[in-house]
Amino acid sequence: MKRSLNLATILSGVLMILLFWLGLSWLLNSPVMPSPIDVIPIFIFSMAGDLGIHFLASTGRVLASITLAVITAVPAGLALGQMPSVNRIFDPLIAIIYPIPKIVFLPVIYILLGITDISKIFLIAVIVFFQILVVVRDEASGLHPELILSVRSIGAGRRALFRFVYIPASLPAVLTAVRISIGTAVAVLFIAEQSLTTWGLGYYIIVETYQVLLYPEMYAGILGMSLLGLSLYFLVDYLERKVNRHLYLDN
Numbered sequence: 001m002k003r004s005l006n007l008a009t010i011l012s013g014v015l016m017i018l019l020f021w022l023g024l025s026w027l028l029n030s031p032v033m034p035s036p037i038d039v040i041p042i043f044i045f046s047m048a049g050d051l052g053i054h055f056l057a058s059t060g061r062v063l064a065s066i067t068l069a070v071i072t073a074v075p076a077g078l079a080l081g082q083m084p085s086v087n088r089i090f091d092p093l094i095a096i097i098y099p100i101p102k103i104v105f106l107p108v109i110y111i112l113l114g115i116t117d118i119s120k121i122f123l124i125a126v127i128v129f130f131q132i133l134v135v136v137r138d139e140a141s142g143l144h145p146e147l148i149l150s151v152r153s154i155g156a157g158r159r160a161l162f163r164f165v166y167i168p169a170s171l172p173a174v175l176t177a178v179r180i181s182i183g184t185a186v187a188v189l190f191i192a193e194q195s196l197t198t199w200g201l202g203y204y205i206i207v208e209t210y211q212v213l214l215y216p217e218m219y220a221g222i223l224g225m226s227l228l229g230l231s232l233y234f235l236v237d238y239l240e241r242k243v244n245r246h247l248y249l250d251n
Contacts, residue, residue, distance in 0.1 A: 010234075034216045043220035050204070055224050057199040061117060062189050062232065065124035066178060072125075073132035074174055078166045080133075081140025098134060102127045103188055110196070120192040124185050131184070132177040139173040140166055175240040179233060186229040201225045 018036050025035040047055065080087040106123055113119040193202025201224050209218035 032215055034219060039216050039219040039223065042216050043223045046217065046220050047224070050208075051220060051224055054199055054201050054204040054221070055228065058189055058193065058201040058225070058228055061121055061193075061200070062124065062185050062228070065121045065185060065189075066128055066182075066232075068121065068125040069128035069132055069181075070174065070178065073129045074136055074167070074170070077133045077136025078140045078170060081137040081142075081170075082166065084141075087137065087141070094130070094134065098130050102130075103191060106192060115196045117197075120189070120197075123192060124188050127188055128178070128181045128185055131181040132174060135173045135177040136170050139170045171243055172240065175236055175243060179236040179240060182229060182232045182236065186225065186232070190225060201228065 021036050025033045043051070046052070080090060102123065105126075106119075109119045109123050113122060189200070190202040190205070193200035194206045195203075197203050201221055205218055205221035205225065209215070209221055
């Protein structure tokens with residue numbers, strides 16, 4: 001069972017990271033590892049300037065990617081889970097594609113879609129798509145036949161089954177898949193933003209700071225990327241707990 005996050009756990013984790021970071025900076029005593037005492041003020045000040053714009057650009061890309069993945073993977077997963085004959089056709093293809101690191105297709109996507117935000121969003125969406133698809137398909141295929149028969153007995157058609165049975169039953173699994181895939185989405189975003197763009201945290205960290213040896217600003221960018229991933233993770237975790245609590249009370 002997933003452990004619920006709370007404020008004390010979050011603050012304890014942040015404090016441990018800051019203490020470790022502070023100790024490492026004192027131990028190394030090198031410009032490549034500035035102290036959090038130096039970096040955090042730069043981060044706060046920069047978030048009101050260029051870093052904040054890079055943060056918003058990255059946030060927009062990852063949110064668009066996750067939204068695109070959810071609205072395409074959920075219906076596809078539900079259909080495959082409740083149509084065994086269709087699933088048998090596509091299962092070999094999914095089994096082969098799922099473990100392949102999709103980041104290797106970035107040059108191909110650039111060639112086909114151009115070097116735009118659309119190509120970056122599409123790449124992240126493809127990765128998240130398969131993670132959600134597999135979870136939803138397995139969840140939909142595991143629904144008790146008695147539940148489906150009971151709803152059909154009152155005249156419900158396939159559309160009503162999807163709306164009132166399949167989607168509510170699969171929603172916790174969808175949120176779990178999204179929560180798990182956030183780290184992957186942000187990591188791929190970081191790689192995709194390192195070049196051929198002018199805005200984004202990946203560009204800020206690698207091009208605007210690392211390559212010109214602005215190490216405190218580089219760590220400020222890393223804090224921004226971390227904040228993006230953590231914020232999305234905690235948001236989905238909150239929604240997941242709310243949905244699970246609602247389903248538990250209904251039952």
